[in-house]
Amino acid sequence: MATSRRDVLKLAGLALAGGSFPSIIIPSKTFAGVNSETLKVGLIGCGGRGSGAAKQALSADPNVVLHAMGDIFSDKLENSLAGLKKVHGDKVKVDEGHKFIGFDAYQKVLDSGVDVVLLATPPHFRPQHLEAAVKAGKHIFCEKPMAVDAPGVRRVLEAAKLAKQKNLSLVSGFCWRYDEPKRASFGRILDGAIGEVSTVYNTYYTGLLWSFPRKEGWTDMEFQLRNWMYYTWLSGDHIVEQAVHSIDMMSWAFGNKLPVSAIGTGGRQVRTDSLFGYIFDHFAITYEYPDGAKGFHFSRQQANTDTSYLVESLGTKGRAMVDCSKRVHEIYGANPWKYSGPSGDMYQNEHNELFASIRKGKPMNDGEWMCNSTLLAIMGRMAAYTGKRITWEQAMNSTEKLGPDTYTWNTAVPVAEVAKPGFTAFS
Numbered sequence: 001m002a003t004s005r006r007d008v009l010k011l012a013g014l015a016l017a018g019g020s021f022p023s024i025i026i027p028s029k030t031f032a033g034v035n036s037e038t039l040k041v042g043l044i045g046c047g048g049r050g051s052g053a054a055k056q057a058l059s060a061d062p063n064v065v066l067h068a069m070g071d072i073f074s075d076k077l078e079n080s081l082a083g084l085k086k087v088h089g090d091k092v093k094v095d096e097g098h099k100f101i102g103f104d105a106y107q108k109v110l111d112s113g114v115d116v117v118l119l120a121t122p123p124h125f126r127p128q129h130l131e132a133a134v135k136a137g138k139h140i141f142c143e144k145p146m147a148v149d150a151p152g153v154r155r156v157l158e159a160a161k162l163a164k165q166k167n168l169s170l171v172s173g174f175c176w177r178y179d180e181p182k183r184a185s186f187g188r189i190l191d192g193a194i195g196e197v198s199t200v201y202n203t204y205y206t207g208l209l210w211s212f213p214r215k216e217g218w219t220d221m222e223f224q225l226r227n228w229m230y231y232t233w234l235s236g237d238h239i240v241e242q243a244v245h246s247i248d249m250m251s252w253a254f255g256n257k258l259p260v261s262a263i264g265t266g267g268r269q270v271r272t273d274s275l276f277g278y279i280f281d282h283f284a285i286t287y288e289y290p291d292g293a294k295g296f297h298f299s300r301q302q303a304n305t306d307t308s309y310l311v312e313s314l315g316t317k318g319r320a321m322v323d324c325s326k327r328v329h330e331i332y333g334a335n336p337w338k339y340s341g342p343s344g345d346m347y348q349n350e351h352n353e354l355f356a357s358i359r360k361g362k363p364m365n366d367g368e369w370m371c372n373s374t375l376l377a378i379m380g381r382m383a384a385y386t387g388k389r390i391t392w393e394q395a396m397n398s399t400e401k402l403g404p405d406t407y408t409w410n411t412a413v414p415v416a417e418v419a420k421p422g423f424t425a426f427s
């Protein structure tokens with residue numbers, strides 16, 4: 001997929017001439033990105049996924065360098081940098097002046113002359129970082145989920161619209177949408193292989209994840225940030241942070257149509273230690289669609305339990321199984337089928353497609369569906385926390401904004417009670 005500088009200029013020139021995108025505004029910054037011989041990447045959030053995304057970005061195009069990194073913790077940044085240098089050597093050109101630490105590190109990365117940014121912090125910060133990246137005219141890879149609350153989703157939706165107008169690529173980390181077997185399976189479902197889809201059962205049952213016991217000298221802010229998954233204001237709870245993958249695939253099976261409402265339950269039954277903040281450890285949600293169709297979602301993070309990570313779609317002509325753990329992709333009924341093609345690497349595909357789109361001057365934009373899938377998960381959490389049926393309109397218009405607006409190491413952080421269905425109010 002090597003693209004010569006001449007080809008890039010030619011393709012970019014086509015776009016400029018209006019051949020490809022007659023109605024799109026192409027600001028100079030974006031265009032400079034398209035024309036650059038070397039694409040400079042900035043990483044914001046240098047943890048596990050951010051480091052993985054940087055590796056994939058550096059492998060996605062022959063002429064890409066890592067130019068700047070930002071994190072709130074220097075240990076995370078240095079660890080990531082050392083690992084990336086081992087894998088990518090000279091492609092990692094992050095000098096001392098391009099290592100940024102602190103709550104404003106994201107803005108410094110954006111101001112450092114990068115063309116593409118990788119957003120991989122805890123989800124609470126995604127709306128702020130994504131909006132700033134679009135305003136700064138950067139192409140974006142952003143990890144899922146897009147926000148932890150409805151005001152955040154609305155902010156990302158606006159930023160995604162602006163990205164479209166600015167001819168910027170915006171690719172999401174809903175990685176299964178970039179997985180070849182999933183694309184083949186959901187492609188067939190959407191082509192009618194199982195008839196009209198009436199029911200989508202989906203699971204994300206998993207065990208425990210990492211946690212860091214409190215160290216002397218850590219403020220509450222540092223403790224919560226190091227254990228961000230267990231605080232709803234930072235992660236959205238595990239239905240939003242993790243199980244959203246299955247909910248996103250449920251939505252895919254339904255052709256991304258929106259439900260009318262969600263009702264469900266959940267709780268914190270086993271993982272009750274204060275080390276695990278105040279999130280739930282299980283959810284069960286029914287999504288109610290306008291024509292009577294239903295999506296049934298179940299998730300949990302509990303030790304010593306059976307795991308399951310699948311999406312099973314039932315239609316008027318058959319059934320489709322997509323099992324992520326067992327790698328099963330099959331259709332049963334009137335149009336039997338089994339996936340037998342290559343598996344590929346979905347994480348690499350995300351970046352291959354992002355960088356190809358930049359080189360070709362043909363922007364991608366996952367904006368609308370990535371926000372809707374995030375809101376589906378938030379709506380499920382709202383239904384479980386409150387014990388009430390929550391409509392799509394209520395969820396989308398919710399004014400509940402989680403967490404502080406400004407951040408310092410001594411900012412007071414929410415120490416919320418565990419939600420109690422029937423008592424926790426919707427807002």
Ligand SMILES: NC(=O)c1ccc[n+]([C@@H]2O[C@H](COP(=O)([O-])OP(=O)(O)OC[C@H]3O[C@@H](n4cnc5c(N)ncnc54)[C@H](O)[C@@H]3O)[C@@H](O)[C@H]2O)c1
Nearest residue numbers: 045046047048049050071072076120121123125143144173
């Ligand atoms: N698509 C996938 O398969 C997948 C897998 C894992 C994680 N994720 C997503 O990736 C994101 C990161 O998850 P992770 O597992 O890498 O977590 P992580 O804790 O390993 O990394 C997060 C990093 O962000 C840094 N950070 C926190 N707040 C910041 C801020 N305000 N500014 C700059 N840096 C900040 C942290 O210090 C840390 O280094 C999450 O949204 C998660 O849901 C996606």
